[in-house]
Amino acid sequence: MNLILLGMPGAGKGTQAEHLQKKFSLANVSTGAILRDVSKSNTPQAKKVRQFLDSGKLVPNEIIIEMLVKRINEKDCANGFILDGFPRNLEQAISLDDASVNIDRVIFLRISEDEIVSRMSGRRVHLASGRSYHVIHNPPKIDGKDDITGEELVQRDDDKPEVIKKRVEVYFRETEPLLKFYKNSQINFNEIDASKPMKIVTSKILKALS
Ligand code: ADP
Numbered sequence: 264m265n266l267i268l269l270g271m272p273g274a275g276k277g278t279q280a281e282h283l284q285k286k287f288s289l290a291n292v293s294t295g296a297i298l299r300d301v302s303k304s305n306t307p308q309a310k311k312v313r314q315f316l317d318s319g320k321l322v323p324n325e326i327i328i329e330m331l332v333k334r335i336n337e338k339d340c341a342n343g344f345i346l347d348g349f350p351r352n353l354e355q356a357i358s359l360d361d362a363s364v365n366i367d368r369v370i371f372l373r374i375s376e377d378e379i380v381s382r383m384s385g386r387r388v389h390l391a392s393g394r395s396y397h398v399i400h401n402p403p404k405i406d407g408k409d410d411i412t413g414e415e416l417v418q419r420d421d422d423k424p425e426v427i428k429k430r431v432e433v434y435f436r437e438t439e440p441l442l443k444f445y446k447n448s449q450i451n452f453n454e455i456d457a458s459k460p461m462k463i464v465t466s467k468i469l470k471a472l473s
């Protein structure tokens with residue numbers, strides 16, 4: 264089973280990907296997490312990537328497509344994967360076809376712009392694993408610490424109001440056209456109301472997959 268999770272930043276893609284990964288033993292492929300990891304190294308590419316992340320712009324296709332195709336050719340993706348954050352524009356979507364990547368289903372998490380602002384400003388992440396929490400809706404067991412490792416949780420640099428605004432703008436311009444693209448394709452497509460509590464969103468996704 265190869266899935267794509269689509270939706271505005273903060274819609275809950277990473278949160279739901281974590282559940283699906285556990286339930287179906289799928290590889291969880293978050294391009295945002297891959298890029299955050301790359302941005303931490305001390306290379307010229309890291310510096311370049313960091314500039315895009317910090318400004319809320321998309322990393323150029325020639326960089327991200329190559330990274331993604333390499334990642335889904337890794338062994339753990341052979342039994343299926345969840346793409347969280349890819350594709351984010353038409354060229355990226357077409358690149359999956361070009362690389363003969365089969366996608367079984369696209370799940371679109373629908374949410375309003377108003378809701379994502381509070382979700383992203385309350386988000387706290389464990390950078391090493393990509394696990395995400397929310398100070399109100401999904402707090403860690405111990406304040407500020409990851410439930411599994413006990414390591415520090417951080418607020419993402421791009422979860423600041425001015426960068427959130429830019430990311431939403433980029434979403435509407437570049438990513439939203441993918442809804443039409445996938446609705447008109449042969450790939451199964453489900454739209455889920457992502458404004459509901461996490462458990463309800465999860466059960467709706469599981470229903471769509473059954
Ligand atoms: P995305 O991966 O789409 O950017 P996340 O999964 O990181 O989004 O979720 C964004 C924030 O919203 C996180 O802090 C997460 O804990 C919280 N969140 C996710 N789903 C819900 C939900 N259904 N209700 C309330 N908060 C949610």
Ligand code: AMP
Pocket residue numbers: 272273294295296298315316319320321322323327347348349350351355421430
């Ligand atoms: P995310 O973790 O999905 O919210 O992504 C965080 C940031 O990583 C985005 O704002 C982009 O700068 C970058 N990014 C993630 N996925 C992609 C992608 N598929 N294409 C280009 N940039 C991406």
